[in-house]
Amino acid sequence: MEENKKLADLYCTECNYCMPCPHGVNIPLNFKLMNYHKVYNLTDYARAEYKQIGKVDWMKGNSAASCVECGICEDKCPQKIEIIKQLKETHFTLNSN
Incomplete structure (x- = not known):
């Protein structure tokens, strides 16, 4: 249960309501890749x-x-995800070697 709680902040259903981003960020794709890291290691x-x-x-x-x-x-996010915060974390985590 504790592990699932940690993942709840990034639970994106890829509904695309957040899209289009005026700056071209593919938010669902970024979150999908972050889930590969967080959920599946x-x-x-x-x-x-x-x-x-x-x-x-x-x-x-x-x-x-x-x-x-x-x-x-x-x-626009029906999940009320803190998208800005999560995008920063995504870039910090996935942009490093």
């Missing part, structure tokens, strides 16, 4: 995929690094 895979965002056809949009904290996405 596939950190190396998540980091490699994170580097591919916007560079290959099947990973469209921008990485979390492009977030300018406008907050438009948070107003």
